[in-house]
Amino acid sequence: MATFESGLRYSESHEYVRTEGEYAYIGISDYAQHALGNIVYVDMPEVDDEVSAGEEFGAVESVKAASDLISPVSGTVVEVNSALDDEPELLNKDAFANWIIKVQMSDPSELDSLMDVEAYKAHCEA
Amino acid sequence: MDKKTCLYDKHVALGALMSPFGGFIMPIQYSNITDEHQAVRNHCGVFDVSHMGEVRITGPDAERYVNHIFTNDVTDAPTGQIYYGMMLYPNGGTVDDLLVYKMGADDFFLVINAANIDKDVAWMEEHKAGFDITLDHQSDTYGQLAVQGPEAEDVVETVLGLKVSDLKFYTAKTIPAGGEELIVSRTGYTGEDGFEIYGSHTYIIEAWDALLSSNRCKPCGLGCRDTLRFEVGLPLYGDELSADISPVMAGLSMFCKLDKAEFIGKEALVQQKAEGVSQKLVGIELADKAIPRHGYTVLHDGQPVGSVTTGYHCISVDKSVCMALVDTHVAKLGTALQVQIRKKVFDGTVVKKKFYEKHYKK
Numbered sequence: 001m002a003t004f005e006s007g008l009r010y011s012e013s014h015e016y017v018r019t020e021g022e023y024a025y026i027g028i029s030d031y032a033q034h035a036l037g038n039i040v041y042v043d044m045p046e047v048d049d050e051v052s053a054g055e056e057f058g059a060v061e062s063v064k065a066a067s068d069l070i071s072p073v074s075g076t077v078v079e080v081n082s083a084l085d086d087e088p089e090l091l092n093k094d095a096f097a098n099w100i101i102k103v104q105m106s107d108p109s110e111l112d113s114l115m116d117v118e119a120y121k122a123h124c125e126a
Numbered sequence: 127m128d129k130k131t132c133l134y135d136k137h138v139a140l141g142a143l144m145s146p147f148g149g150f151i152m153p154i155q156y157s158n159i160t161d162e163h164q165a166v167r168n169h170c171g172v173f174d175v176s177h178m179g180e181v182r183i184t185g186p187d188a189e190r191y192v193n194h195i196f197t198n199d200v201t202d203a204p205t206g207q208i209y210y211g212m213m214l215y216p217n218g219g220t221v222d223d224l225l226v227y228k229m230g231a232d233d234f235f236l237v238i239n240a241a242n243i244d245k246d247v248a249w250m251e252e253h254k255a256g257f258d259i260t261l262d263h264q265s266d267t268y269g270q271l272a273v274q275g276p277e278a279e280d281v282v283e284t285v286l287g288l289k290v291s292d293l294k295f296y297t298a299k300t301i302p303a304g305g306e307e308l309i310v311s312r313t314g315y316t317g318e319d320g321f322e323i324y325g326s327h328t329y330i331i332e333a334w335d336a337l338l339s340s341n342r343c344k345p346c347g348l349g350c351r352d353t354l355r356f357e358v359g360l361p362l363y364g365d366e367l368s369a370d371i372s373p374v375m376a377g378l379s380m381f382c383k384l385d386k387a388e389f390i391g392k393e394a395l396v397q398q399k400a401e402g403v404s405q406k407l408v409g410i411e412l413a414d415k416a417i418p419r420h421g422y423t424v425l426h427d428g429q430p431v432g433s434v435t436t437g438y439h440c441i442s443v444d445k446s447v448c449m450a451l452v453d454t455h456v457a458k459l460g461t462a463l464q465v466q467i468r469k470k471v472f473d474g475t476v477v478k479k480k481f482y483e484k485h486y487k488k
Contacts, residue, residue, distance in 0.1 A: 063159040
């Protein structure tokens with residue numbers, strides 16, 4: 001069964017955001033990693049790349065298919081989780097502990113349009 | 127509306143991920159693709175392949191008719207022998223790839239791809255004029271299981287009680303069971319030893335239950351069927367073969383007997399062999415872990431030269447590889463090519479299409 005972490009914001013496309021001041025740690029939810037199955041590759045942007053809310057910034061690949069990663073917020077990539085290069089399966093082991101990119105947000109008000117954990121849970125059950 | 131195989135309820139009860147494939151709603155995976163793949167490589171797995179189509183051709187002209195529509199040569203075939211080959215359009219494009227079983231004098235059993243059943247049967251009907259044959263479309267009659275893996279022989283013999291150790295690779299026989307005649311062959315689509323069993327829906331359901339409750343055999347979905355066949359370089363119609371891809375382009379000329387008197391598409395293949403083809407199917411190994419998927423563009427010095435037909439991060443050899451149809455001038459082994467994967471371009475090299483060695487028991 002998928003677990004849900006409170007205190008995060010979630011997008012309809014199953015990315016989560018954990019905020020720390022002006023920084024956003026973006027990853028995929030436990031629900032998403034369950035649905036994808038064995039993750040074998042994570043396609044990540046580079047540091048200093050710009051990401052835009054609602055737009056693709058990379059992909060998570062299972063054996064069978066590639067799923068786009070959609071950025072929940074806009075800003076500049078300041079760090080990527082390079083551990084995922086060698087161990088993409090970390091997302092299967094603990095999706096919430098293993099964020100994918102860290103973004104310096106350009107418009108933190110975008111967070112308001114994301115779901116809280118209760119709304120996201122309802123979204124997944126729908 | 128997608129059709130259901132006779133084992134549909136079993137798949138749902140096992141919690142399989144179900145998805146449309148070839149006009150059927152089929153199990154893609156039960157647990158996960160990697161585990162199911164490894165079960166077949168190392169032990170034994172069972173697949174519901176009841177979606178495959180079956181056509182029986184009988185009559186005095188059966189052999190001449192099969193030779194007319196089929197690229198391989200079934201002349202004077204011994205009973206039980208199985209042939210792989212294609213049906214072609216006159217221009218050399220592929221109608222379908224199929225297995226032809228010689229079941230007896232004037233008696234052939236043809237196994238075709240699910241997605242092509244309607245098209246194939248119409249094609250066969252269209253080309254039977256002038257042949258004294260009976261064409262019996264039996265896809266709804268038969269269910270089919272594929273039991274695959276190094277332990278398959280023992281599992282089929284001990285769990286199902288079918289004597290198959292005497293079957294050679296690519297041969298078949300009928301075996302009586304519960305008042306019916308099963309067709310059992312030493313064939314498969316995984317690169318491992320294994321058997322395919324054709325029987326009534328009732329028999330197939332019983333056999334499935336027996337195999338699963340024996341704990342000798344893992345239920346395997348179409349997800350790993352694709353990774354398994356891909357690794358050993360077996361083509362899938364729709365990816366490596368199509369109306370636009372001839373067997374010569376796909377590197378399957380050995381299954382097209384150009385010394386045969388005639389078959390539909392022969393002239394086109396003779397011409398392709400003589401003049402060369404514009405594109406060829408190759409293997410590409412990527413230096414990076416990124417995964418090339420069907421339809422992605424292949425580049426040479428920045429110019430598009432083709433596209434990926436199937437690609438995976440290969441489970442058995444831990445490399446990102448693909449098959450791709452590329453312009454002939456860049457199809458030589460060792461040629462440096464690139465694959466565009468989303469926004470990035472990844473370096474690769476042309477390699478053999480077989481990424482993992484087959485382990486057939488011949």
